[in-house]
Amino acid sequence: MFNIVEKKKIFMSGSALVIVAGLIAFFAMGFNADVDFTGGYTMSVKVVTEGDADLTADAADTKDDTSKDENKTDADADTKADDTNKDANTDANKDTSADTDKTADTTAKADGTTTDTAKSADTTDDAEDNGLIKTQLVKSEKTAPLKTYEFSEDDVRKTVDAVAKVKASSVVKSEDGFVIKTNELDAKQASDVKQALADKYGVIKVISEDKVSATVGSELLGSSLQALLIAAVLMLIYISFRFELLSGLSAVLALVHDVLIMLSMYAIFRLPVNTSFIAAMLTIIGYSINATIVIFDRIRENTKYLKKETFSNIVNTSIWQSMGRSINTTVTTLLTIVMVYILGVTSVREFALPIIIGLLCGTYSSIFLAGSFWCLFRGKKADAKVK
Numbered sequence: 001m002f003n004i005v006e007k008k009k010i011f012m013s014g015s016a017l018v019i020v021a022g023l024i025a026f027f028a029m030g031f032n033a034d035v036d037f038t039g040g041y042t043m044s045v046k047v048v049t050e051g052d053a054d055l056t057a058d059a060a061d062t063k064d065d066t067s068k069d070e071n072k073t074d075a076d077a078d079t080k081a082d083d084t085n086k087d088a089n090t091d092a093n094k095d096t097s098a099d100t101d102k103t104a105d106t107t108a109k110a111d112g113t114t115t116d117t118a119k120s121a122d123t124t125d126d127a128e129d130n131g132l133i134k135t136q137l138v139k140s141e142k143t144a145p146l147k148t149y150e151f152s153e154d155d156v157r158k159t160v161d162a163v164a165k166v167k168a169s170s171v172v173k174s175e176d177g178f179v180i181k182t183n184e185l186d187a188k189q190a191s192d193v194k195q196a197l198a199d200k201y202g203v204i205k206v207i208s209e210d211k212v213s214a215t216v217g218s219e220l221l222g223s224s225l226q227a228l229l230i231a232a233v234l235m236l237i238y239i240s241f242r243f244e245l246l247s248g249l250s251a252v253l254a255l256v257h258d259v260l261i262m263l264s265m266y267a268i269f270r271l272p273v274n275t276s277f278i279a280a281m282l283t284i285i286g287y288s289i290n291a292t293i294v295i296f297d298r299i300r301e302n303t304k305y306l307k308k309e310t311f312s313n314i315v316n317t318s319i320w321q322s323m324g325r326s327i328n329t330t331v332t333t334l335l336t337i338v339m340v341y342i343l344g345v346t347s348v349r350e351f352a353l354p355i356i357i358g359l360l361c362g363t364y365s366s367i368f369l370a371g372s373f374w375c376l377f378r379g380k381k382a383d384a385k386v387k
Contacts, residue, residue, distance in 0.1 A: 005316045008372035015257055015369065022264020031267055032169075034181065034274035035212050037221045040169065041185040042210045043193070046177040047149040048137070048203040136206050138198040145202040151178060159200045163192045170272060172346045177204070179346060184211065224278040228259070231282060235289050243296055250373035251292045254365040258288050261361040262354060276351040284358030291329070291366035295322045299371065311378060315371040323367065330363040 004011075035042055151173045160168040160180055166189055170181040185193065190209065197204050232252055240248035262281065266273055298318040306314050334356065341352035 001316070001320060003316050004319050004368055005312045005372050005375055008369075008375075011364075011368040011372070015261065015365075018264050019260045022260070022267045025264070025267040029267070029270065031263075031273045032270045034170070034272040036274040037218070039184050039213050040211075041182045041190060042179065042208075042212075043182075043190070044174060044177070044179045044207040044209075045197060046174075046205040046207055047201045048145060048205050049149050050145045050147050052145075052203075136194075137203065138194045138206065139203050140195070140198040140201075142199050143202040149176075149201065153178075155200070156180060156197075159196050160193055163189065163196050165189065166193060174346060177207075184213070220275065224275075227278075227282060228285070231285055232256075235285075239289075239293070239296070242293075243300060246377040247296055247374055250370055250377060251289060251296070253373050254292055254370040255285055255288060257365045257369060258284060258358060258361050261365075262357055265357050266354075271353065272350070274350060276347070277354050280351055280354035280358060283355060284362055287333075287359065288362030288366060291326055291363060292370045294325065295319055295366060295371060296374075298322050299374075311381060312375045315375055319367060319371050326363060326367055330359055334359055 153171045153173075156171045156178055157168045160166055160171075160182060166182055166185065168180055168182050170179075172179045180193075182193070194204065194206060232255060235255070236248045236252045238248075239251045259281065262284070265271070266277070271277075295318060298321055299315055302309075302314045302318050302321075303311070306317070309317070337352050337355050337359065341349050341356060344352060
């Protein structure tokens with residue numbers, strides 16, 4: 001039987017190489033932090049092609065608006081005619097006192113003020129419509145709607161980056177368009193980005209928009225790190241109570257290994273670090289510690305019956321006895337998560353990818369590292385026979 005504990009240096013060295021590579025990548029390039037942490041702007045866009053239902057509906061709405069404008073023009077003409085008749089009656093009524101004239105002037109000023117207030121309210125409504133709230137259809141006067149659309153990340157990036165003071169940090173394909181993430185934008189810059197995309201593709205429909213300030217992002221990062229720390233401390237207390245302090249330290253060290261491996265993979269391959277990553281990290285910590293506890297439970301049971309064996313041999317035997325269970329559980333979980341990653345939408349993939357990475361490194365650490373860490377912490381006692 002292959003002795004995993006005796007060959008622990010090989011497995012630890014492999015993990016160390018990945019972590020060192022991750023550190024080098026981190027200091028060279030840093031993490032690819034998403035707008036959730038750095039602050040920025042996210043927009044989901046659908047490219048509207050010829051014959052699309054959105055384009056047909058917009059044409060019908062435009063026709064209705066034209067009819068309303070014509071009716072409004074006729075109403076304005078009638079109003080002017082009434083005003084002319086009223087002015088004629090006013091000129092004929094020469095007995096009106098000077099006080100009445102002053103009162104009329106005051107009323108007219110009040111009406112003017114009311115009109116200005118109404119105009120201001122209309123302007124405010126228009127500003128809200130041009131902000132980051134409503135779903136909207138944006139057309140181009142330069143480009144006709146496309147007959148067919150094919151996604152190209154480079155084309156989208158070049159179009160967005162061409163707008164002054166705008167830099168696309170991420171462009172991901174969606175069902176009928178794409179999702180872009182940029183630096184923080186004001187309403188005018190966001191409008192310029194939409195118009196630039198409309199000029200590129202003819203007609204676009206903005207499905208959703210979102211802005212995250214840098215302050216909110218830093219608070220979110222702090223809360224995430226706090227959650228990870230609290231989870232690690234509570235697990236240490238639980239495992240120490242159930243087994244012993246050294247086993248608790250071994251399990252937490254294995255969890256730290258999982259976190260470092262995941263961070264290294266994200267630094268090396270420049271994967272976006274966002275809230276989905278943090279949620280997946282917490283999920284994997286719980287999954288990994290469960291697999292570790294199963295092995296530790298078997299070690300505790302075997303120490304009662306294998307009195308003539310050394311602790312390191314008992315650990316190795318226990319790992320092999322739990323190997324089938326550990327691998328089968330991981331494989332069945334991976335089958336589901338991999339299918340979710342392949343068939344899911346962008347937001348689901350962002351959650352599934354770190355789960356896949358975490359499952360693999362969590363299983364690795366539970367089998368090849370956690371028990372070995374326990375033996376290391378025991379020192380010479382690991383080579384002594386269990387009493």
